[in-house]
Amino acid sequence: MLAKRIIPCLDVTAGRVVKGINFLELRDAGDPVEVAKRYDEQGADELTFLDITASSDNRGLLLHIIEEVAAQVFIPLTVGGGVREVEDVRRLLNAGADKVSINTTAVLNPKMVQDAAARFGSQCIVVAIDAKKVENQPFEWEVFTHGGRKATGLDAVKWAEHMVSLGAGELLITSMDRDGTKIGFNNPLNRAISNAVDVPIIASGGAGSLQHLVDGIKLGGADAVLAASIFHYGEYTIQEAKEFMQKNGIEMRL
């Protein structure tokens, strides 16, 4: 049967992989092509690249990195960050991305998600949802944009359903209050979204131990787990993570 996936996330800026805490304090974590190859060799099921500068000036650099990775690493590649128009999606797919992740633009212009899915197919359109627990709303989790700086007033669960109805083929759910904290995924949020939609969801934000990855699948109902820091600095290899998850009754590709 279908295996659950481990997806290392490479935050890229100025041609380097970096990792921050709560979207701040960036640390260098290596050359993107080298990091991608290392993860592929360790058995990563997919790779996600997020362009965290999201300014247009080094967009060409990212395309070049994706081209280089795609020529050497034969597993699925998702690319996101600063995707604003259907044309951006086309360029990334042509560079070798298999899926493109759309975040802020999905909120500002939901029709772009619909247009991109209609043109390229839902299978390559991932909508990334950054959510935070809120107290002042009639719902539990609110969608944020612009790297977590702007509240939208949108209920994350309802928003997820809406994005799927427009053609999103997969959802990447990042818990803003947990990202980089290593205290575990926001499993209640992920479970609520996983139950509400038919498409696969990727849990992101907060993984700090192998047990967190297990919990993300079992408690959060995620189909894949995304993690950066626990892999970037060599705390665990992907292989170790997969073996641990398999021992805990989760079907993995070993």
Next chain:
Amino acid sequence: MRKIDIAVVDYGMGNLRSVSKALEHVAPEKSVLVTSCPDEISKAERVVFPGQGAMPDCIRELDARGLRESVLFAAHNKPFLGICIGLQMLFEHSEEGDAAGLGVFQGQVKRFAAADMHDEHGEKLKVPHMGWNQVYQVVDSENAAHALWQGIENGTRFYYVHSYYVAPADQVITTGYTRYPSEFTSAIAQNNLFAVQFHPEKSATAGLQLLHNFVNWQP
């Protein structure tokens, strides 16, 4: 015209870079050409027929480029590898957009019934079927698997992303199957033709092995 070892059929639906790069990786000495020219497809020694997106659009774009005839000729006459929608298009009809296919094989392309599908823990199974799933190889009366499975263990995982699957009228063409949660045909073979629902170009070493086998296949 220079010799074309492998033509990758390009009908304008999505990214074919991964397919061509993976072929170049396993066969650096061969010429790999991504083409939408019927003549080049007719002259190529081998043809790869990939596809992504929605099947009705794929058929429409294939016809808009006048590629139907050369693809059908290749499917009947030379080493031919269909991938994903490139498998689905070989059948008579798809539930996706109620579209007619190329009709090389009798049978339907059906959608996974998301609402009724659960795993052994009672968890809902998602559609699209996305990720790494096992392929079980079908053996012949002499207990031999197809030549394209050479060097690939029975039950090896390949990468899938699809919402529709093929249901051949005659199961004799099924050479690989997968469970989600019911069994569905994930690879077919007949004479010079082999076609798979998964993406060998995205399936790490197992996928590269299958492409290597195809590039060297003498049906």
